[in-house]
Amino acid sequence: MAASSFSLSQAATGISRSATPRHGTTTQNPSSISTVSLPSFSPLKSTSTPSSIPVTQRRVSAARRRVISSAAVEALEKTDTSLVDKSVNTIRFLAIDAVEKANSGHPGLPMGCAPMGHVLYDEVMRYNPKNPYWFNRDRFVLSAGHGCMLHYALLHLAGYDSVKEEDLKQFRQWGSKTPGHPENFETPGIEVTTGPLGQGIANAGIANEACSLAGHWGLGKLIAFYDDNHISIDGDTEIAFTESVDKRFEALGWHIIWVKNGNTGYDEIRAAIQEAKSVTDKPTLIKVTTTIGFGSPNKANSYSVHGAALGAKEVDATRQNLGWPHEPFHVPEDVKKHWSRHTPEGAALEAEWNAKFAAYEKKYAEDAAELKSIADGVLPAGWEKALPTYTPEIPADATRNLSQACLNALAPVLPGLIGGSADLASSNMTLMKMFGDFQKKTPEERNVRFGVREHGMGAICNGIALHSPGFIPYCATFFVFTDYMRGAMRISALSEAGVIYVMTHDSIGLGEDGPTHQPIEHLASFRAMPNILMLRPADGNETAGAYKVAVESRKRPSVLALSRQKLPNLPGTSIKGVAKGGYTISDNSSGNKPDVILIGTGSELEIAEKAADELRKDGKAVRVVSFVSWELFDEQSDDYKESVLPAKVTARVSIEAGTTFGWEKIVGSKGKAIGIDKFGASAPAGKIYKEYGITKEAVIAAANEVC
């Protein structure tokens, strides 16, 4: 789909402004637009002294004024145009040459977008090439990730050590710092992984969700560049895309600017950025009309320049056409010299900010400490003591409610915890009661109202998580609707964003809403996905344990599958048990030789336990194992695994109200997996459980069969 970027909303790049510490920073993942403001206030609200908020906001506006004036100066700053041309052509040819050498890649976008790239990285953005992680940097995202050679070329010129000449020459090769699509975990200077367009701004479906929220929140610091080049992979965009993007974004509450000449109109680009910066109550879309593959005499303005090397002949023709006599990967001396200033300037910017922060720390010790914890990601000592624990005497409750108890226990001790639901807060139980709604006028609050926008919600949470290690974003919907955000969840897993997915109504146990709302294959589909934790807690202690794991997993997202229906607090469950993934909750066997092992997860662990009680009455030695997370169990030592699931004991029965797909691994070929391998039904939950055979009786029968 990255390969299709030119079609629907064209390659979009973005940039936004940095600010004073008090103002926090900005991110430019267009799919994480919310973080443009989120990171700043939310963690800084002193929950103990709400009175400080107005003060906060006064100081903010002041800060904002300062930033804009200084930014305006930057944007006006000009450099000798012939040198700019040269720099822009340097960017074009670094891309052309790298794609040519790899004989693979996408030259069209870099050739067309080089001018805006130059203006952004050379004139507008504030960064420190020698510290790509400087907290207050401007953050740039190339939503059309396939055009990453543009970004690599810019990082190279700007002096980032992550992209040296030899790295450019290793474009798309094994183990290189310059992979085929930008990956935040491979290349310092890349903020987020944007391979699949939807994760940026370019995919209509998700972009409309994210951009609708950006408009709703009035994210004045967001500037999105829309590369209007009229070319899609299958030909001119006319064949499938004739809507008015300007009007649509206006409808979403954006400010629109059109740069008619994105190929050589450097001043137009500069003026547009300046205007965009002056609009502080709305996000801005700068539509930049460009020619894809600009400079290529025979392939410019056609799909053929999008996703394949130009070929030696056309490369020569392009060198001729643009008057570029240099050998591949050459950066002219004067261009090199011109760009070299960013290294000392960046260091100075960071030093200046550090000084500001030190002063700020003196004045606002508590706020500064919170901001620091967001910036460095060190969890407050003893935070986990806030987690609730339960005994069997405590009445049964739905794990979605127990989840809310955890969120409300953790919110005060974790300044980076922020999130919400896709218009199901009252069903997902995700409100932090001591906070209000994050809105245009209350950006210091931490409850985010995503609306019915699952895909945008997931992508926004990725942006929050990747903004700073101390942010712990969570988001919620019905488990079955992970189907609507799977693209974003895969990016969480791939880009190591520790998002917490609070997924309620996790089985046929939701009852009457029927099969469209009842997950069947979803547990398996996440167990099959790399680097994501699938957790299905069974009661209060396990829900707390799931949150402990999720909060500690900052480089691996967690999916919590939670029940709508009430579940009893079982004896034997524990927070530390959950950390092992699978553990014994009850056992009347000895010598690690039970007659049968019953394995359950979530709402079915209770059924396994009840079946065990009866089997024990019949004199059987029965072990009951809670299998709350397959991934965590896989990571345990062989000795531990053997202590829970001894190889010799092949009499195993699993029960889970979902597909049996994958369970053979746990129960083995001699065991039995009780589950659901068809779609659900609309009826009261108890009736469906009975009709689908997810019952104590079925477990007992299976146990007697296998042992």
Added chain:
Amino acid sequence: MAASSFSLSQAATGISRSATPRHGTTTQNPSSISTVSLPSFSPLKSTSTPSSIPVTQRRVSAARRRVISSAAVEALEKTDTSLVDKSVNTIRFLAIDAVEKANSGHPGLPMGCAPMGHVLYDEVMRYNPKNPYWFNRDRFVLSAGHGCMLHYALLHLAGYDSVKEEDLKQFRQWGSKTPGHPENFETPGIEVTTGPLGQGIANAGIANEACSLAGHWGLGKLIAFYDDNHISIDGDTEIAFTESVDKRFEALGWHIIWVKNGNTGYDEIRAAIQEAKSVTDKPTLIKVTTTIGFGSPNKANSYSVHGAALGAKEVDATRQNLGWPHEPFHVPEDVKKHWSRHTPEGAALEAEWNAKFAAYEKKYAEDAAELKSIADGVLPAGWEKALPTYTPEIPADATRNLSQACLNALAPVLPGLIGGSADLASSNMTLMKMFGDFQKKTPEERNVRFGVREHGMGAICNGIALHSPGFIPYCATFFVFTDYMRGAMRISALSEAGVIYVMTHDSIGLGEDGPTHQPIEHLASFRAMPNILMLRPADGNETAGAYKVAVESRKRPSVLALSRQKLPNLPGTSIKGVAKGGYTISDNSSGNKPDVILIGTGSELEIAEKAADELRKDGKAVRVVSFVSWELFDEQSDDYKESVLPAKVTARVSIEAGTTFGWEKIVGSKGKAIGIDKFGASAPAGKIYKEYGITKEAVIAAANEVC
């Protein structure tokens, strides 16, 4: 998410006009907007006589004029207002009483939308209650499926045998015809399953994709009703949704009408429908401002009336408020009498159309035969003979190219075959070369240009498949981007829509584009989904076999995972082998006792075969099994399964360039599964295969280990 329908784009219902046979029919699944025109011409284009097209279109416009004039009359037709009020209240209370009895469900929408429901089903739509499948019926879709009691009440009043009084009383109960969300496979009269909002028009992400296409195609026959009630589950829509829907739809090329009084303004509703019908070059959005839960004195206009029973006290208050003295589920005699006319009228409409069709059949035998085959879904005799077959001498090719050969071989013999790609036609290889593009001005063509709109594409294909049994829609993107359409694909499986998903670039074999583009967990994630066929053909014969299975599977969608890289035509592969799901392609063992069984799928079957060659040189008795579809193999007899995978032979090695999750079922606890349980990488394909150990050497080593 259905529960969130009121938030993002509100509950949306739709309706559209029927037409003469020549004009074909219309569907009203807003997510399958394309079918509004698709079904009509495309199958009717006589490929042998393209000259007939202009004629076609002349006749169409004539037909269209006829339809509109007659429709206008209908829309103007009025009935005694007091009786309409009574009918509308009947609808409201049938919903209230059913939800009350079930103590579960969503009364708000039916109470608010009853007036438009009455006007549509009593005055505007053309249907035959005694034959819900009449080909030329108007098709109504309630996108906000949770409000289905509105639809059930209307079907009940209109005289559909599927919804009798006792069915209303069984709302949301086990085995009833009135499940919690509308399911096309449960209730005649329900066209499509719309539980998850995105599958209708109400989810911003997917709706924007589908509606953008509706505007692009100028689907003048589409009328969508937008229930503007300002209420979302989490409160007023203001908390998360402040965009201008009117403007956004204008930007998408729609005609907009606003009905300010949707509660009692029957004439306003009638006039809006009349105006919408008169706009024939654009789809129309009728924004109807309503009060959710209209009539409930204490709960109307609040989220509390959305998704829970009113409660006995409030039901009484509502009966008081609306002057409704009747007992639950009562339909007043005069209302019953008024609605009873739809049974004879519907029968007459169908008879009239049948007569028209008979006349048409005389004039245009060939076209009529094609239309008939679309209507009854009988595949042309011997169609499968068109499938290509291959021998090992034929040069290696990518299965994506072999797929295109199949599509182009089948297109001329299957009039219902229609589809396209999400702007990747040139990568997915999905163009039918003898046809042009389906566009506003060329609706008789069969290549659909979906643009970068995966989710909308899948939902549109569901609508085409469910429109008539003879339609065989296919759609294409990169396999990894099924993540963007998974919601629609699950609905294909659940609602038994035989869509063919042509998914190319199916593994790390795509190379340089890197991990965001390389599927790992996707094969497993579909094998875990009920009622969907996951097929991964290895060469030419298996690709043809996969198409044979997919075309024949009209009630089960098929996912074809196809390679970007070239694969040799292997000895032993066959079309009939694919139908078994798993089968032996080579074997030097005897007595069904091989030393080891090597199992591969798709591009890795070649590797298994090469490993077998070497193992045989070392004197081993080796069987190679192609495991192209797990679902089909599961459906074979135990004898057949034993003949391929004898229980006694536990020495088994599988190889597949994807997750090993699930393979334990096939290779058993003594076998070895070679696969990839982490994300991919950016490099040339061969290099990644080597580094990830997806090699002949790895298979040989594993084989020697297990036997």
